[in-house]
Amino acid sequence: MSTISHKEVRRPGQVARRRRTALTGWMFLSPAMVVFLTFVAGPFVYAFGLALYDWDLLTPAEFIGLNNFVELFQDPELPRVLLNTFVFAFASIVTHLVFGLLLALGVDQLISRSLSYFVRVSIFFPFLVSWAAVSLLWKYVLDPSFGYFAYYLGLIGIETPNFFSDPAWALPAIIFIDLWRTLGFTFIILLAGLQTVPRELLEAARTDGANAWQTLWNVTIPMMSPILFFATIITFIGAFQIFDPIQIITKGGPNNSTTTMVMYLYEKGFQAFDMGYASAVAILVFIIIMGVTLLQFWGRRKWVHEA
Amino acid sequence: MTQPGKSDSQHAADDLLTRVESRRRDHTGRRGKIAINLVLGAVGVFMISPLVWMISQSLSETEDAFSIPPRWIPYPVTFENIVAVFDYMPFGQQFLNSLMLAVGVTVGSLFFSTLAAYAFSRISFRGSRPMFVVMLSALMVPPQLLIIPIFIMMRQLHLVDTLWALLLPALINVFQIFFLTQYFNSIPREMDEAATLDGAGHPFILFKMLVPLAGPALSALAILSFEASWNNYFAPLIFLSSPENMTLPLGLVVLQNGFGQAPASVVFAAITLVVLPVLAVFVAFQRQFVASIATTGLKG
Numbered sequence: 232m233s234t235i236s237h238k239e240v241r242r243p244g245q246v247a248r249r250r251r252t253a254l255t256g257w258m259f260l261s262p263a264m265v266v267f268l269t270f271v272a273g274p275f276v277y278a279f280g281l282a283l284y285d286w287d288l289l290t291p292a293e294f295i296g297l298n299n300f301v302e303l304f305q306d307p308e309l310p311r312v313l314l315n316t317f318v319f320a321f322a323s324i325v326t327h328l329v330f331g332l333l334l335a336l337g338v339d340q341l342i343s344r345s346l347s348y349f350v351r352v353s354i355f356f357p358f359l360v361s362w363a364a365v366s367l368l369w370k371y372v373l374d375p376s377f378g379y380f381a382y383y384l385g386l387i388g389i390e391t392p393n394f395f396s397d398p399a400w401a402l403p404a405i406i407f408i409d410l411w412r413t414l415g416f417t418f419i420i421l422l423a424g425l426q427t428v429p430r431e432l433l434e435a436a437r438t439d440g441a442n443a444w445q446t447l448w449n450v451t452i453p454m455m456s457p458i459l460f461f462a463t464i465i466t467f468i469g470a471f472q473i474f475d476p477i478q479i480i481t482k483g484g485p486n487n488s489t490t491t492m493v494m495y496l497y498e499k500g501f502q503a504f505d506m507g508y509a510s511a512v513a514i515l516v517f518i519i520i521m522g523v524t525l526l527q528f529w530g531r532r533k534w535v536h537e538a
Numbered sequence: 539m540t541q542p543g544k545s546d547s548q549h550a551a552d553d554l555l556t557r558v559e560s561r562r563r564d565h566t567g568r569r570g571k572i573a574i575n576l577v578l579g580a581v582g583v584f585m586i587s588p589l590v591w592m593i594s595q596s597l598s599e600t601e602d603a604f605s606i607p608p609r610w611i612p613y614p615v616t617f618e619n620i621v622a623v624f625d626y627m628p629f630g631q632q633f634l635n636s637l638m639l640a641v642g643v644t645v646g647s648l649f650f651s652t653l654a655a656y657a658f659s660r661i662s663f664r665g666s667r668p669m670f671v672v673m674l675s676a677l678m679v680p681p682q683l684l685i686i687p688i689f690i691m692m693r694q695l696h697l698v699d700t701l702w703a704l705l706l707p708a709l710i711n712v713f714q715i716f717f718l719t720q721y722f723n724s725i726p727r728e729m730d731e732a733a734t735l736d737g738a739g740h741p742f743i744l745f746k747m748l749v750p751l752a753g754p755a756l757s758a759l760a761i762l763s764f765e766a767s768w769n770n771y772f773a774p775l776i777f778l779s780s781p782e783n784m785t786l787p788l789g790l791v792v793l794q795n796g797f798g799q800a801p802a803s804v805v806f807a808a809i810t811l812v813v814l815p816v817l818a819v820f821v822a823f824q825r826q827f828v829a830s831i832a833t834t835g836l837k838g
Contacts, residue, residue, distance in 0.1 A: 249663075252661060252662070252663055253663035253664055253665075255661055255663075255740060256657045256661040256662075256663035256666055257657075257663070257665075259653045259654065259656050259657035259661065259740070260653070260654050260657040260658075260666070260669065262649075262650045262653060262654075263650040263651060263653065263654035263673075263710060263715060264654070264669070266650065266706070266707075266709045266710040267673060267676070267710045267712075269706075270684065270688060270706065270707040270709075270710055271676050271679070271684060271710060271712070272672070272676070273687070274683075274684040274685075274686075274687035274688050274691070275676075275679060275683065275684060277687040277690075278683050278684065278686060278687050281686065281687060281690075288690070288693070334578070334581065337574050337577065337578050338578065340571070340574055341574065341575065341578060342571070343575070346575060346578070346579060346582075349579075349582050350578045350579070350581065350582040352824070353581075353582040353583075353585040353586040354581070354582070354585055355827075355828065356585075356586070356589075356817070356820065357585065357589075358831075359765060359769075359816050359820055359827070360589075360769075360813055360816060361768065361769035361770075361771065361786070361787045361790075361812065362769065362771050362787070363769075363771050363786075363787030363788065363790045363791050364787070364790060364809045364812055364813055366791075367790060367791065367794055367805060367809055368588050368589075368592055368806075368809060369588065371604070371802065371806075372588050372591065376606075377604040377606075377802070379587075379591060379606075379607075379608035382606050382607060382608060411585065411588075416831060419828055419831045419832050420831065420832060422832075423832035468680075471680075472680055472681075472682065474682075474772055475771045475772065478771075478775070479771075479791055493682050496682055497776075500686050500689075501689075501776055506686060506690070509686055510683075510686055510687075513680070513682050513683040513686060514683065516680055516682060516683065517678075517679060517680055517683050520678065520680055521678050524678065
């Protein structure tokens, strides 16, 4: 792609050298590229083709055009599934950012090093535990007869529902467990972001007589807006694909109250083996994630403070 | 101690856990400070309570486990549940599967990503820019979209129910390529130009000069990759069906709701056995863990 300027003189051997450079470049690139084409680009294109077929893996595939999409948009379960997923994603973004920021601000104020260390480690560590272990563990923690959650809340007079068999409480319970496991990620990112807020700005705000709330609202949050923006996008993308705790704890129940998009995709593709329909669901997931992410980037100009 | 190729943000991130500079503001009153200490202490206790409870139940005798009021310190302590784990599930084999897979994925993907990032950063050739953009846009594709075609592919290759079905697709990690390319770009080019004049070839420049300088980036990516593979549940659930081929997260779930159901205290002992090594590794490498999240986050 390099253009030869008119001053440059073509020397014999230059073309050959450039060709050798290109060959070297592709050689370095080829291992990653072969895997990329086989397991990313290829499957990506294939998924769009697959969505045009009716195929259960056993009988021959049948071309049905856009019927899978027509069926999907008329699917009586789809509104519920979409609602569950968006509720989960929205609740996830709000709780992660609010609690993550509050905890980061609080930890930043702690004077005792050992307390600060204990708090930071205990918030961060759950993020390293696999979803499988977390789901099994919390299933018992929240159990009304075995778990300690119901016991301690009972002591202070709060009666707990049977979280995972009550359609009104199952999704909030999953939101809560997700917050427990992944808050550490948001917290660490925001804590790191907080260290980048210039100290002089905070000092200046204080000298000018701003109180803690004004400083937070007018200095800290605007200065941290790029990192808050990043955290919002990452949380949304992750939350929209929530699957593990739902498949392990509720299987989407009770009454589909916890069926999310990826759970639905799994049911259609790997339990009903309706490959075309599952691909259509997956494409919808892809379009929504891409759409919301682009929308967030578009809105970025309005509220993100660029340093 | 300034290491070359290490930015200020990474220095800040390295220390997030081990040494936090106290930036208390004087206008928070004494009462406010006590309140913050109490609230954060309570949050900390709440966050680790499930893990303490888990360890306690797994070391309790069957009749004591899950008793109400809850026991936080097991007495008498028994290792029966831990031993029983090995009767109920092929724990050793699954541990080995998880370990081999995570090491294979981490080493393989980082090797491929390093080579690709070198090509993108240091060799200018026709097609490199478009290829970079194509790979980058794949960051937006959710893995669930790809897994159906990959499943069909693996079925035709007769690789379903083998670790190959999990290893091969994980050898490409677009985020690693992007991150390393950015990192290599931040290392001055004059250095390798000088080396080229001295007759050094591409492999020398990459492995003897750039890779050592990119140590912090590589270790951050290695930690993230290992952790993602070790904890992965979705792909193993789809590809693996025989217990002896499973990885630990899937093995745990099968142990809990599979045939010949294990008692809850044995399930808890199994979870403890899975979580404790993670805790041990975390305690040993905590700075790197936190830095890996903070730096990749800050750069993204």
